[in-house]
Amino acid sequence: MGGEHLNVKDLTMYYRTMRGEVKAVDNISFSLSKGETVAIIGESGCGKSSLAKSIIRLLPRNVSVYKGIILFDGINLMDLDEEEFTRKIRWNKITYVPQAALNSLNPVIKVGEQMIEPLLLTRKMSKKETLEKAAKTLRTVGISESFINCYPFELSGGMRQRVIIAMALLTNPELMILDEPTSSLDILTQASIMNLLKSIKREMDISMVFITHDISLSSEIADKIAVMYAGQIVEFNIAEKFYSDPMHPYSQKLMESVPTLRTDKDLVFIPGSPPSLLNPPKGCRFADRCPFTFEKCSGDPPTINLNGDFYVKCWLYEKE
Amino acid sequence: MRSPLLLVENLKKYFEIKRGLFGKKLYLKAVDGVNLTLARGEAVAIVGESGCGKTTLGKTILRLYEPTDGRIIFDGRDITHLGWKDLKWYRRETGLVQQDPFGALPPFMIVKRILEEPLIIHGIKSEKEREERVHKALERVKLTPVEDFINKYPHMLSGGQQQRLVIARATILEPKLIVADEPVSMLDASVRIEILRLLQDLQQKYNLSIIYITHDLSTTKYFSEKIHIMYAAHIVEKAETREILNNPLHPYTKALLNVIPDPDPANRLVIRNVPAGEPPNLISPPAGCRFNPRCPNFIEGICNLKEPPMIEVNKGHYVKCWLYG
Numbered sequence: 001m002g003g004e005h006l007n008v009k010d011l012t013m014y015y016r017t018m019r020g021e022v023k024a025v026d027n028i029s030f031s032l033s034k035g036e037t038v039a040i041i042g043e044s045g046c047g048k049s050s051l052a053k054s055i056i057r058l059l060p061r062n063v064s065v066y067k068g069i070i071l072f073d074g075i076n077l078m079d080l081d082e083e084e085f086t087r088k089i090r091w092n093k094i095t096y097v098p099q100a101a102l103n104s105l106n107p108v109i110k111v112g113e114q115m116i117e118p119l120l121l122t123r124k125m126s127k128k129e130t131l132e133k134a135a136k137t138l139r140t141v142g143i144s145e146s147f148i149n150c151y152p153f154e155l156s157g158g159m160r161q162r163v164i165i166a167m168a169l170l171t172n173p174e175l176m177i178l179d180e181p182t183s184s185l186d187i188l189t190q191a192s193i194m195n196l197l198k199s200i201k202r203e204m205d206i207s208m209v210f211i212t213h214d215i216s217l218s219s220e221i222a223d224k225i226a227v228m229y230a231g232q233i234v235e236f237n238i239a240e241k242f243y244s245d246p247m248h249p250y251s252q253k254l255m256e257s258v259p260t261l262r263t264d265k266d267l268v269f270i271p272g273s274p275p276s277l278l279n280p281p282k283g284c285r286f287a288d289r290c291p292f293t294f295e296k297c298s299g300d301p302p303t304i305n306l307n308g309d310f311y312v313k314c315w316l317y318e319k320e
Numbered sequence: 321m322r323s324p325l326l327l328v329e330n331l332k333k334y335f336e337i338k339r340g341l342f343g344k345k346l347y348l349k350a351v352d353g354v355n356l357t358l359a360r361g362e363a364v365a366i367v368g369e370s371g372c373g374k375t376t377l378g379k380t381i382l383r384l385y386e387p388t389d390g391r392i393i394f395d396g397r398d399i400t401h402l403g404w405k406d407l408k409w410y411r412r413e414t415g416l417v418q419q420d421p422f423g424a425l426p427p428f429m430i431v432k433r434i435l436e437e438p439l440i441i442h443g444i445k446s447e448k449e450r451e452e453r454v455h456k457a458l459e460r461v462k463l464t465p466v467e468d469f470i471n472k473y474p475h476m477l478s479g480g481q482q483q484r485l486v487i488a489r490a491t492i493l494e495p496k497l498i499v500a501d502e503p504v505s506m507l508d509a510s511v512r513i514e515i516l517r518l519l520q521d522l523q524q525k526y527n528l529s530i531i532y533i534t535h536d537l538s539t540t541k542y543f544s545e546k547i548h549i550m551y552a553a554h555i556v557e558k559a560e561t562r563e564i565l566n567n568p569l570h571p572y573t574k575a576l577l578n579v580i581p582d583p584d585p586a587n588r589l590v591i592r593n594v595p596a597g598e599p600p601n602l603i604s605p606p607a608g609c610r611f612n613p614r615c616p617n618f619i620e621g622i623c624n625l626k627e628p629p630m631i632e633v634n635k636g637h638y639v640k641c642w643l644y645g
Contacts, residue, residue: 215509216538220581220587221588242585258509260538262582
């Protein structure tokens with residue numbers, strides 16, 4: 001127990017642009033047990049998608065630093081070479097549902113044909129077998145198998161999203177990384193996709209990394225919450241604790257800014273905007289927007305361990 | 321009572337999509353018989369999913385589209401079929417805030433030029449006056465100190481600042497009515513509230529009327545006094561905001577409210593009730609109530625045959641559903 005399934009330690013990924021080095025993923029650690037879901041929450045540009053891509057090693061071409069440890073089932077993925085990683089991990093044990101998934105299907109290839117591609121590449125299966133498997137997986141996500149011969153444009157947005165999720169399930173993965181899987185869907189469609197993910201989680205015992213900007217939505221699925229700000233995780237906490245008593249000032253402010261339907265509260269917003277990842281400020285990156293800033297905040301905040309693997313990165317919790 | 325500013329009667333907007341064989345015309349009925357009233361200084365929300373016609377409704381009210389049928393009375397004047405010349409007056413009285421602020425701003429113009437544009441079009445020739453009004457508009461939306469922003473290009477601003485600029489442009493001619501079409505859906509959570517607050521501020525300070533178009537019921541609570549729920553080109557329920565949220569009547573409204581999560585880890589254990597199917601296409605919507613193929617309270621022989629009327633169930637609470645008729 002205690003995060004044995006996926007254990008990310010000090011993961012760092014920078015990439016170089018014309019204007020300098022972007023510190024998209026900066027020393028990130030979190031862990032996950034089998035069958036658990038961690039939600040990575042953050043605003044746009046905080047590096048959460050880069051984190052997802054760093055785990056599944058879909059790096060930008062201009063990557064300049066890529067280091068750290070990704071223990072998955074006890075193996076350090078960073079030790080695998082590209083060929084081994086492709087064969088064993090990517091689209092096999094770990095699958096990835098990209099953002100804007102609605103546009104990630106190839107418009108000129110039939111649904112079934114593009115679904116079976118990872119199987120044909122990684123398994124010794126005949127095309128007929130893989131198509132049967134694809135049809136079966138489509139049924140588990142609630143789509144009639146007859147759609148296997150359709151083109152993506154014949155499917156609605158919600159159905160296309162289901163196809164993408166079916167693709168990610170096809171190889172019987174142990175871990176799914178979902179990057180804003182419902183962000184362009186309507187509210188009712190979003191709810192039915194979340195229902196689907198919940199039942200996948202419950203019945204197939206698949207671990208998930210669920211990336212979102214929506215604190216309410218993440219409560220639908222997450223057992224653990226990691227809050228990202230300016231390339232770093234500032235709080236990693238168990239969901240129950242996080243929602244009742246968020247620790248990092250940024251988490252608190254985020255929570256206060258969420259409109260709720262069933263309870264009454266005054267909404268507040270966080271003045272200012274997040275720092276650029278090109279030149280993040282020294283010390284705590286949230287300091288200039290934080291209501292509690294004091295002298296110490298100009299130094300790098302300590303990682304304060306909570307129970308287990310959980311932590312908060314903030315000077316306020318430093319014990320004398 | 322506040323005096324009415326806008327009165328929309330049985331408004332229809334059909335788009336001709338193609339001629340079938342033998343000249344048979346097909347229409348996409350994006351707005352199909354909408355009634356709406358708006359008082360001076362009032363903020364109302366139109367809530368619906370994508371493709372329900374809410375954006376078309378907003379644009380038709382602003383006369384960016386020519387209505388197919390119905391009437392729009394603004395400030396006592398029938399503007400339904402106003403000609404191009406007279407529309408210029410209407411343009412000054414109204415403003416639009418779009419969803420994607422970056423897409424709405426010309427990338428090659430600096431802030432000053434973007435804000436001057438409507439002033440030039442509406443014949444304010446004195447450069448000094450224009451400058452004054454640009455300053456005032458920027459101060460109104462709190463893009464201050466003004467000097468820091470006035471010479472910037474849109475891409476140099478953050479998403480929240482861009483949306484402030486769009487609002488500044490929409491309000492620079494001091495209009496009476498603003499249509500805000502998903503003004504915060506592309507913005508981050510922490511910025512959303514800031515922008516909604518700003519709109520609310522302008523509404524109260526300048527007695528501005530606002531039509532807030534959104535898919536997000538949870539923000540309407542903090543912003544609008546009335547809610548109109550739109551489904552497949554019809555308004556299916558309208559009431560005061562509190563009344564709709566506490567006592568939803570239409571099965572569609574109930575379904576929408578039921579699936580919106582509040583931040584609560586107990587949500588993990590809940591499988592939510594989602595009506596099967598998808599909204600109908602608006603070329604040939606189902607007969608009777610348009611929600612009938614998905615409705616959990618469907619009554620055979622009634623809901624699928626006759627279109628329900630708008631029924632006043634409680635005072636000021638209207639619903640278009642046979643369950644209440």
